[in-house]
Structure formats: C-alpha cells, structure tokens
Amino acid sequence: MKKAVIFDMDGTLWDSVDEIVESWNKTCPEMNIRREQLIGLMGKTMDCFARELLPEYEMDQAMEIIHACERDENEYLSHVGATLYGDVRKVFERLRGMGYEIGIVSNCQAGYIEVFLEYYHLGNLVADIECYGNTQQQKDVNLKALIERNHYETYYYLGDTQGDYNACQKAGVPFLFAAYGFGTVDAQVPQVESLEQLPEVMKYL
Template sequence: MTRGNKRLVLFDLDGVIVDSRKNMEVSWSAVRATYDIDIEFESYFRHIGRPFLDIMEKLGLEKDGENIHRIYNVVSSSRLDLIEEFPGISEVIRELRKNKLVVGLVTSKDKERTLEIVRKLDLLFDVIDCPEKGQRGKPNPDPLMRAMLQCQKDPADTIYIGDMQVDYEATARAGVDYMHANWGYGECDAKTKKLDSSGEILKALLG
C-alpha cells in the first residue's frame, strides 16, 4: 500500500474501535429470555457486521425482527459500561485528523447507539454512516459510497478498516482499499493488509 495517498480513512465500530462483545452477549441473553428463543449467542455473533434486521433474517427471526431489535437496543444502551475502547485507537484517530486526513465511521449499528458510544469515548468523526430503514448494509457497498459522497472523496482516496469478511466484501464492491484489524472478531480470507495493533494504522498511512 502506498503511504500518503489516502485522504479518507473509514473505520468500522464494533471489533475495531470498541470491544462490545460483552454488551452484545448480555443484550442477546435478554432477547432470548423475552422471546424464548433457542438460538445461542455464538450463532448471532457470527453474523456481526451486517445490519441487525439482516441478521434476524439469517437466523429465521425476521417476523419478530423489529420487536427483537427494540429489546436488544434497550438493554444494550443500559449497559454501555460493558463496552471498552481497544488500546490506542483514540490516539490513532486524533493523529490522523491532526495530519489533515478526513476520518469517518461506517457501521451496521443503529445511529442512536452509535452516537451514545461515540459520546462516551469522546471521539470526533467527520462523517458517521449507520443504516437507515430501507437502506442496504454491508456487504453491499452502499454505506461506503454514502460516506465517500458526503466527504466528496473518490474510492482511490479512501481506505476502510474492518474486522469481518463482510467488511472486506463491501470494500471490494465499492472499489476501496481495505485493512483488516486482527484484534477484532472475525477473519478475512482475502490477501489484504492485516493489522496486529492500532499503531500499525499510522505506520501504514503516515509512514
């Protein structure tokens, strides 16, 4: 990857900026208890990276998806204490902005909870894209395309940092370069830049 040729750096949230697994597990446990669902957390968790209602469809729960989402969100918002920032990521974001790069967040999490987490961590982004009702989410390229359009940047100017295969698939379809956070929740089959620590982001982009 050529250093210094990127102008827009987009991050995934869960598994890249924050470790929210405990929060997800508690929230899914509440869903299971409320709706008597016999689907283990790991079955839900393997689909992380997609919009919530898309995951419900994958699990055969689309009929009650909206209601399940409401319960999940209430519990998730009440247990933000279970969400922790990955080491050094705030400093990386601040350093990128200090070097005049545009920094954004592209996540499949709904906007309300995303903003709660961003405020909790006191992070500043130039663009935040979350799926709205009726919009396609990852692995479709639409979220990345919306973020680039809002920032007036081309795919060649842009890089996305994710942690799931669907993140890579979205970048491939959007024509955007990708770096994979190995500290996250999933693996990536593609031959792409793998990151073992947040500090490697600065080395890759700033030299």
C-alpha cells in the same frame, strides 16, 4: 485534497459482544444468546440477526423483538461502554495530525455509533458516520454515500471481516484488514495487527 480513514465498529474499534449478550438476554431471555453465537453475526445487518436468532418467528415479529433489543442495548452501552481496541483517541488524533478525517460506517442499528462517540467523548474527532439502521442500505452503499457527501478524494476502510472486504470491493474503496478483530479475510490486503499500528501503516500507503 480531502482524505479519510473510515472505520468499522465491532471488531475494529471496540468489542461490545459481552455487553450485548448481557443486554439482549435481559430483554429477551428466551433467546439465551452466547458470546460465540453472537461473534458469528457481528458485522451483519439486523435482518440477519433476526433470521438466525429467532427462526421460529415470522420476520415482522422477529424484527420487532430485535428492535426492542437494540433500543435496550443502546441504553445499556451508554452507561457501561465496552472494551476498546487500544487508545482510540490517540489513534484518531494521530491520523488527524496526518491530514486524515475520521469516518465510521457500520451495519449496526441507529444510535449505536452515537453511543460509542458520546461515552468516550470522541465526537469532536469524527467527521461523519453512517449505518444500516439509518439508511436500510448495505455497507457498500453507505460507504459510497459518506465518501461522496464529504468529497473525499483519498480514502481507506479498516474492517475485520470478509463482509467488510466484500463491501469495499463493491464500493471501490481500498480495504485495510484489522487482523486483531473477529474475522478473517480471504484476500491479500494490507493489515494491521493492532489499532495503534494503523497510523504507522498509513505512512506507506
């Protein structure tokens, strides 16, 4: 039986907010983004970023600016990385030792997950990834697509926001709450207080 733990990125595997703020403010100084402002957008799709951060622009123009920021962000992160939520490699290895494959599904831009995997040399531990930037689809659709193409029979998603929970509800995917992340969830669900706690929690699911 194939089984998997699928991860969100931001607020779940790492915190890249400070690096994104620095990168985007270099690319587009007029946005003058602050950390608190960006945290409220993390986990949302890029069209939401455009509407929130560039309301004075037509959507096409706003998205052009956002795409430029994304490209520069990927390049910047490929050199500096970000702040991991603990020993990600150890957690991935422990889960694989328990028979779980590792997946990542995020609402991020294309290339963002790849930067994370390459910078921390984690690509050999991750079976599959998907994101909004690749498909222009919402997270529930991308979750189902990843699960179906890998023929997983048992699967869980670890995320840190209400949006993650809602996507799992739509996709029929059991949700685990990363209580250490950016957001909150208005539901009674299993939760982990740190990423390192996840393998232990998985023993009881």
